Amino acid sequence: MTGNIWSFVAQGIFATAQLTVFGFALGAALGLPLVVMRTASIGPVRWMARGFIEIVRGVPLVVWLFLIYNGPTQFDPRLGSIFTSGASAIAAIGLVSAAHMAEIYRGSLKAINHSQWEAGAALGMPHIDTATKVIAPQMIRVAVPASAAYAIGLIKDSSLASTIGVFEITYYANTAAGSTSSALPFFIAGAYYIALTIPSAWAARRLDIRLRRKVAR
Amino acid sequence: MNGIWNDFMTHRSELIDGLSVSIRLALLTFALGLPTGLLLAVAGFSRSRAVRIIAIILVEIGRGMPALVMLQLVYYGIPVTLTGFLSAAIALALTTAAYTSEIIRGGLQAVPEAEIEAGQALGLKNVHVMRDIVIPQGLRIAIPPLLSFCIIMFQATSLAFTIAVPELLAHARSIANVNFHYFNVFVIAGLLYAVITVPASLLTDRLEQKMSRHLQMQ
Secondary structure, X not given: OHHHHHHHHHOOHHXXXXXXXXXXXXXXXXXXXXXXXXXXXXXXXXXXXXXXXXXXXXXXXXXXXXXXXXXXXXXXHHHHHOOOHHHHHHHHHXXXXXXXXXXXXXXXXXXXXXXXXXXXXXXXXXXXXXXXHHHHHHHHHHHHHHHHHHHXXXXXXXXXXXXXXXXXXXXXXXXXXXXXXXXXHHHHXXXXXXXXXXXXXXXXXXXXXXXXXXXXX | OHHHHHHHHHHHHHHHHHHHHHHHHHHHHXXXXXXXXXXHHHHOOOOOHHHHXXXXXXHHHHHHOOHHXXXXXXXXXXXXXXXXXXXXXXXXXXXXXXXXXXXHHHHHHOOOHHHHHHHHHOOOOXXXXXXHHHHHHHHXXXXXXXXXXXXXXXXXXXXXXXXXXXXXXXXXXXXXXXXXXXXXXXXXXXXXXXXXXXXXXXHHHHHHHHHOHHHOOO
């Protein structure tokens, strides 16, 4: 029986990985325009981006999940077939990660010496070229450790998707706990999450050390 | 917009009650979790290898397990019957302890080595060096990241609806399941969380800037 629960809960591992990867990819991409707005020289654009980031980060992920999954059905019940649980979960995770990633990008932008912008301007490079060809490649490299740490956090945060019925690890654990009326499935789920996060954290640390070796000189 | 305001006015007493349960749950979580986090951080500096290893294992388990899974584990796994509120506080406190121990450890490590040596040179026992020199300064350094983490844990109290704690999200769900105004009600719930978290995070940013002013260039 116990062996059964292990393989039963394991059915959710792929969905957990999918939620994490797609949610993070969406957030990493959407974070870029957001950080451009957040650091824009036009005041209102900057304030809008800041307000957006603060609100998105200030509201718990579960609330975003319910809002995106259930919210649209208030206006038209048929919208429920567009906002499926999987799509809603990826959208919600993507939204929240976009706000966090924008802040991570902003932190790494600050770490890049401002004189590089001036050097670009002195060489007569257009501002956009300095941004995309000089600053961005360095920014992404500096952002790697923090982004990796955030992505690893998302593995665990994706467990919230079980509350809107995505068939991931926690969902299967809940189902198994319901039918066996024991807490064992949650131990197993926890073990799977730890088994997913510890190697990822280790890999992230290795990547960070490698990149740092390349940059520091 | 009007609909949202109407829904808020109709259900405001339940929603505000829910928010106050969320706040109380968060406060109890911090009261249990932060001292445990300090204990784990100090244990990480222990001279006994066994104590250090146990601390590391506890921290890794606490950080590797999602808060949601921790909630279910404590609620269903502890043989003693606890109320949902208490189980939620214990589960969230375990997560808090694991994460904050790392934050506090960073703070303690930031205290210059020379201060510890100075304490030892004065003939202080290790306990006193830790208690009177390292911890007071290390905790001070750790305050801004600890506050940021507390804001995250306040948001995590929303998970307690899964074990039937009548906090804000639980109320919002039961209201929405009756009047089907899912969008309105969850927008209200989100804004009520934001009313606490956004000012708190702005204040934390200010505090952090103030405390690190001496590190800034120019």
